[in-house]
Amino acid sequence: xxxRDLPYPDPGDPDVRSGPRFLLWLGRNQLRGQLKSLxxxxxxxxxxxxxxxxxxxxxxxxxxxxxxxxxxxxxxIAVLGVLIALGDTMLHRTAITNWITAAARVQxxxxxxxxxLGSALTRRVAAGEVVAxxxxxxxxxxxxxxxxxxxxxxxxxxxxxxxxxxxYLPSLGILVTLAMPLLALAVLxxxxxxxxxxxxxxxxxxxxxxxxxxxxxxxxVLRGIGGEELFLGRYRRASQEVRKAAVRSARMxxxxxxxxxxxxxxxxxxxxxxxxTLARDGRIEVGQLVTVYSAATLLLFPLRxxxxxxxxxxxxxxxxxxxxxxxSLHRTDRPSTVDAAxxxxxxxxxxxxxxxxxxxxxVVCGDPDEAGRLAERLGGxxxxxxxxxxxxxxxxxxxxxxxxDSTREADHNGPENSGRASTDGVTTERKTPSVLLGGVPLxxxxxxxxxxxxxxxxxxxxxxxxxxxxxxxxPASRRVSAEDALSAAQCGDVxxxxxxxxxxxxxxxxxxxxxxxxxxxxxxxxxxxxLARSLVxxxxxxxxxxxxxAVDSHTEARVAAGIKGLRQGRTTVAFASxxxxxxxxxxVVLVHDGxxxxxxxxxxxxxxxxxxxxVVARETDDETAVTAAQGTLRTIEEIEERA
Numbered sequence: 001x002x003x004r005d006l007p008y009p010d011p012g013d014p015d016v017r018s019g020p021r022f023l024l025w026l027g028r029n030q031l032r033g034q035l036k037s038l039x040x041x042x043x044x045x046x047x048x049x050x051x052x053x054x055x056x057x058x059x060x061x062x063x064x065x066x067x068x069x070x071x072x073x074x075x076x077i078a079v080l081g082v083l084i085a086l087g088d089t090m091l092h093r094t095a096i097t098n099w100i101t102a103a104a105r106v107q108x109x110x111x112x113x114x115x116x117l118g119s120a121l122t123r124r125v126a127a128g129e130v131v132a133x134x135x136x137x138x139x140x141x142x143x144x145x146x147x148x149x150x151x152x153x154x155x156x157x158x159x160x161x162x163x164x165x166x167x168y169l170p171s172l173g174i175l176v177t178l179a180m181p182l183l184a185l186a187v188l189x190x191x192x193x194x195x196x197x198x199x200x201x202x203x204x205x206x207x208x209x210x211x212x213x214x215x216x217x218x219x220x221v222l223r224g225i226g227g228e229e230l231f232l233g234r235y236r237r238a239s240q241e242v243r244k245a246a247v248r249s250a251r252m253x254x255x256x257x258x259x260x261x262x263x264x265x266x267x268x269x270x271x272x273x274x275x276x277t278l279a280r281d282g283r284i285e286v287g288q289l290v291t292v293y294s295a296a297t298l299l300l301f302p303l304r305x306x307x308x309x310x311x312x313x314x315x316x317x318x319x320x321x322x323x324x325x326x327x328s329l330h331r332t333d334r335p336s337t338v339d340a341a342x343x344x345x346x347x348x349x350x351x352x353x354x355x356x357x358x359x360x361x362x363v364v365c366g367d368p369d370e371a372g373r374l375a376e377r378l379g380g381x382x383x384x385x386x387x388x389x390x391x392x393x394x395x396x397x398x399x400x401x402x403x404x405d406s407t408r409e410a411d412h413n414g415p416e417n418s419g420r421a422s423t424d425g426v427t428t429e430r431k432t433p434s435v436l437l438g439g440v441p442l443x444x445x446x447x448x449x450x451x452x453x454x455x456x457x458x459x460x461x462x463x464x465x466x467x468x469x470x471x472x473x474x475p476a477s478r479r480v481s482a483e484d485a486l487s488a489a490q491c492g493d494v495x496x497x498x499x500x501x502x503x504x505x506x507x508x509x510x511x512x513x514x515x516x517x518x519x520x521x522x523x524x525x526x527x528x529x530x531l532a533r534s535l536v537x538x539x540x541x542x543x544x545x546x547x548x549x550a551v552d553s554h555t556e557a558r559v560a561a562g563i564k565g566l567r568q569g570r571t572t573v574a575f576a577s578x579x580x581x582x583x584x585x586x587x588v589v590l591v592h593d594g595x596x597x598x599x600x601x602x603x604x605x606x607x608x609x610x611x612x613x614x615v616v617a618r619e620t621d622d623e624t625a626v627t628a629a630q631g632t633l634r635t636i637e638e639i640e641e642r643a
Contacts, residue, residue, distance in 0.1 A: 023144060045156070176299070349434075
C-alpha cells in the first residue's frame with residue numbers, strides 16, 4: 001500500500017497473543033512492501049559490494065600502467081555509483097513507506113478498539129497508557145517494521161561479500177569472515193540492560209509529564225488554596241529523577257557506541273598489518289590488499305543494520321506488549337438478537353428504577369459515584385471486572401481502574417446479561433440483569449442501535465477541539481436544530497464570548513474554534529455546550545448526570561426549563577440533587593444503597609421522606625436527627641388527637 005491510499009479499508013484482525021506475535025503479524029501484512037524494500041536494499045548493498053573489486057581493479061591497472069583496464073574500471077565505478085544512488089533512494093522511500101503504513105495500521109486498530117469499548121476502555125486501561133500506545137509506541141513499532149527489510153538486505157549482502165572474499169583471497173577473506181559474527185553480536189548482551197534503563201527513563205518522564213499536566217489543569221484551584229509551591233516541589237523532585245535516569249541510560253548507550261567503534265577499528269588495523277605483511281612477502285598483490293580492505297570497510301555499513309534491528313526490536317517489543325494489552329480487550333455484549341431499537345419505558349431490574357416513556361424523570365442518589373455508575377448502566381455501559389484475553393505468553397493483562405460492582409438480586413424478573421470476570425487468568429461467567437428499553441434488554445440490541453436509542457452524558461463531558469459548528473455536527477435525528485439546542489441549554493453568553501473572540505470569522509460564533517477540551521471556556525460554559533450537543537442528537541432516551549452542577553442557580557432554573565421544554569414527549573432521565581431541577585421533573589426517584597426506595601413529586605417527597613430531604617436540603621446528621629424527632633412527635637400528636 002502507498003501512503004496516498006491510507007487509511008486502510010480494513011486494518012485486519014491482529015494476533016494479540018503476545019507482543020512478538022503481533023510484530024510478526026504486522027510484518028506479514030506488510031509483506032509486499034517488505035519485499036520491495038528488500039529488493040532495493042539488495043541492489044544498494046550489492047552495488048556497494050562491487051566497489052572494492054572495481055577500485056582494486058583500477059589500482060592494479062595503475063600499477064601495471066594499463067590505460068584500457070583503468071578506463072574499464074572507471075566506467076564500472078560510474079555505473080556502480082548510479083546504482084548505489086538509485087538503490088539508496090528507493091530503499092529509503094520504500095522503508096519509510098513501510099514505517100508510515102505500519103504505524104497507520106496500528107493507529108487504526110487502536111482507534112477501532114477505542115470506538116468499540118467506549119467508556120469501558122478507560123476503566124480497564126489508564127487513559128495515559130492509551131495515549132502513550134497511540135503515539136510513542138506506534139512510532140517504535142513502525143521503526144521495527146521499517147528496519148526489518150533493511151536488515152534482511154544487509155544480512156544477504158554480508159553473506160555474499162564474505163563468500164566472495166573467501167573465493168577471491170582466502171588468506172584475508174577467512175579473517176574477515178570470522179570477525180563478522182563477533183562484530184555483529186558484540187553489543188547484543190548489553191542491549192537488554194540499555195533497554196530497561198531507557199524504559200525506566202520513559203516511565204519517569206511520563207510520570208513527570210502527567211504531574212505537570214495535572215498541575216496546569218488544576219492551577220486555578222492550586223492558586224486558591226496556595227498549593228503552587230507544594231506541586232512545584234513535587235515536579236522538581238520528579239524532574240530530577242528523570243535526569244538521573246537519563247544519565248544512567250546515556251552511560252549504557254555510550255558504552256555500546258564505544259564498542260561499535262572499537263571492534264571494527266581493531267579489525268581494520270589487524271587486516272592492514274596482516275595484509276601488508278603478505279604483500280611485502282609477495283604472497284598477494286597490492287590491488288588485492290586494497291580490494292579486501294575496501295570490502296572490509298564497506299562491511300561495516302551492513303553491520304550497522306544488525307545493531308539497528310537489535311535496538312529496534314528491544315524498543316518495539318515492550319511497545320507491542322502495551323499495544324496488545326489494549327487490542328486484546330473485548331466487550332462482553334451478547335450477540336444482537338434485535339434488529340431495530342425499541343421504544344418504551346426504561347427499566348433497570350438491578351435497582352428497580354423505572355423511567356416512563358415520554359416523561360422527565362429525576363433521580364436522586366446520596367452517593368455521586370453510585371449515580372455515575374447507575375447512569376452508565378442505563379446507557380448499557382456495564383462495568384466490567386478483569387477481562388481474560390487469552391494471552392499465551394504470560395504477559396501482564398492488567399485492567400487498571402476496573403470497577404468492582406457487586407451483583408444484586410433483582411426484585412423483578414428480567415433477562416440476564418452474561419458478564420465475564422477473570423481471576424489469575426481464569427475466566428468465569430457472571431450474570432447481571434440488563435437494563436430494559438420497551439421490555440428489550442439493551443445488550444441484545446446492535447451496538448449502534450443501543451447508542452442511538454440511549455445517550456448518556458456524564459458529569460465531566462469532553463469537548464473536542466474544532467469549531468462550534470463541528471462540535472454540534474453529530475449523528476442526530478435532525479428534529480432538533482443547533483439553534484434550539486443552544487437556546488435550551490442557555491448558551492447565549494457563550495455565543496457572545498465566542499463571537500467576540502472570532503475576529504477572523506467576522507463575528508460568527510459557529511465558526512469560532514474551541515480549544516482542546518474547551519480550556520478557553522469556563523466550567524459552566526463547557527457544561528452547557530456539552531448539554532447542547534446532547535440535545536441536538538435527540539435520542540429516544542437521554543440520560544444526564546448532573547447537567548447543571550457548574551452553573552449558578554438563576555441559569556440552572558432556565559436550563560432545567562429548557563431541557564423539559566425541548567424534550568417534551570421524549571424520555572429524559574436526569575441525575576441531580578438541585579431543588580430547582582427536581583421541582584420541574586414529572587417524577588422523582590430516590591435511590592438509596594443501590595435500590596429505589598421512594599417515588600413521587602419533589603414537594604411530596606420533601607414532606608414525607610426524611611432521606612430524600614437530607615440529600616436535597618443537604619442536612620447534616622444532627623439536623624436530620626432533629627427533623628426525624630420532630631416528625632415522630634407530630635405523628636404521636638396526630639394519633640393522640642384521633643384517640
